[in-house]
Amino acid sequence: MIDYDDEAREYDASRGGEARARAAADAVERLLPQGPCTLLDLACGTGIVTRRLLRPRRTVLGVDRSPGMLLAAARRTPGGVVCGDATGLPVATDAVDAVVVIWLLHLLPDPAPVLAEAARVLRPGGVLITTVDKDDAYFAEDSDIARVTAELRRRHAPRVPDHSSRVLDRAAGHGLALAAETVFPGTGQGRSPRRWLAAIEAGRIPWCTHATPDQVAEVNRRLTELPDPDTPRPDPRYRLVSLKA
Helix, strand or coil: CCCHHHHHHHHHHHCCHHHHHHHHHHHHHHHCCCCCEEEEEECCCCCCCHHHHCCCCEEEEEEECCHHHHHHHHHHCCCCEEECECCECCCCCCCEEEEEECCCHHHCCCCHHHHHHHHHHEEEEEEEEEEECHHHHHHCCCCHHHHHHHHHHHHHHHHCCCCHHHHHHHHHCCCCEEEEEEEEECCCCCCCHHHHHHHHHCCCCHHHHCCCHHHHHHHHHHHHCCCCCCCCCCCCEEEEEEEEC
8 A cells, every 4th residue: 555644745746736636626526416515525635636626505524544645635625624534434424415535445455344434424315426447547548558458457357446346336235326427537647658667667556466477577578669658648537426325
């Protein structure tokens, strides 16, 4: 697991900055209920998306367990963040109209405890809005990198915690049903072959962690042979779903 306290200072710049945050917040807005709303932004990180969700007649609370991230979030939304864990939220039952979870479920061994907590704090008719299928975001469009990595990604698929079918199945067990969905771009996050190689070497690519050294070496070889090694491929396309209580 990434040390988010250590990464907090450089996190935004390394994850698409304001452009990605704006795209994420706009997508969340498309799925939020209209009118007055109490919203919980779970795993809010630096608050770069959280602050964009602030509206008149909307109460927004950001929750994160990383003190380093919360320091940044508190500067963006003063008085609007609290330290807490996604599997044991410091929030009363039936207390909020919406729970927003951006880029968290893919980091967990199992999304079920977080989905259970979200269902607990939601009022009847409330919505959980979450990203799913993050591993597939970079491969929504065909590219040479998509073809080179396809086999390892296929082998890794059964282990993916935020696979949409797995999330929807776990959510259904807590009375949450798919209501709507949308996509948004990771603006400026398209990676070149050279950047993919660096990410694999740093151990940041989930579908390589369970592969054999020979399998990873073969993918690395094929990436090395691709043309235009410093040219970014298509930006990722993140999938966002709304689950209604």
